[in-house]
Amino acid sequence: MDLAAALEFATTHHRSVLSTIRRNGRPQLSNVTHGVADGTLRISITADRAKYHNLVREPWAALHVTDENFGRWAVVEGPVELTAIAADPHDEAVEALVAYYRDLSGEHPDWDDYRAAMVRDRRVLARIRPDHAYGQLG
Numbered sequence: 001m002d003l004a005a006a007l008e009f010a011t012t013h014h015r016s017v018l019s020t021i022r023r024n025g026r027p028q029l030s031n032v033t034h035g036v037a038d039g040t041l042r043i044s045i046t047a048d049r050a051k052y053h054n055l056v057r058e059p060w061a062a063l064h065v066t067d068e069n070f071g072r073w074a075v076v077e078g079p080v081e082l083t084a085i086a087a088d089p090h091d092e093a094v095e096a097l098v099a100y101y102r103d104l105s106g107e108h109p110d111w112d113d114y115r116a117a118m119v120r121d122r123r124v125l126a127r128i129r130p131d132h133a134y135g136q137l138g
Contacts, residue, residue: 006074006133010065011036014104018043019062020054028054034063035104041076041128042100046121047085055080061128065135074135076128083125089115096125 010016018032030051035042041063045052055061059080066073083093089112097118101108108114117123 001074001133001135001137003076003130003133005137006065006076006135007036007039007041007130009072009074009135009137010034010041010063010076013065013067016066017064018051019064020051021058021060022050022054023057032063033104034065035100037099037103039130041130042103043126043128044097044100045124045126047124048122051126052082052124055082055126061126063128072135072137074133074137076130077132078128078130081127081129083127086118086121086123089119093124094118097123100125 014033014035016032016034018030019027022028028050032043061080062075062077064073064075083096086093086097088094094115098111101114
């Protein structure tokens with residue numbers, strides 16, 4: 001499958017399953033919401049979850065994106081970069097999370113509350129830089 005076609009599909013379908021690699025080599029799967037910007041897949045995660053620890057140890061992931069009827073799907077794989085853990089409402093990590101939110105949902109009704117929640121939840125933005133795709137879009 002063409003990587004560009006998979007990314008175009010992922011741009012219009014935001015529910016997905018993230019696959020990371022556990023310490024024992026087996027996959028760990030999580031339902032997530034993703035966004036796409038400049039050819040990069042972005043996912044907001046918390047630093048206390050298995051997927052975060054897996055990505056720190058093994059910075060690679062696969063993202064399975066499907067349509068509402070499970071008829072069309074794409075898996076996009078690649079290395080992952082993580083922002084720092086959100087520590088201050090105006091740090092770079094929170095700014096990246098604000099941009100992610102805006103791209104998916106537009107303006108938040110209370111940005112101060114959103115920023116505080118990102119710090120309280122210890123949020124991180126995971127960026128998948130895709131280098132391989134496969135699936136069924138026909």
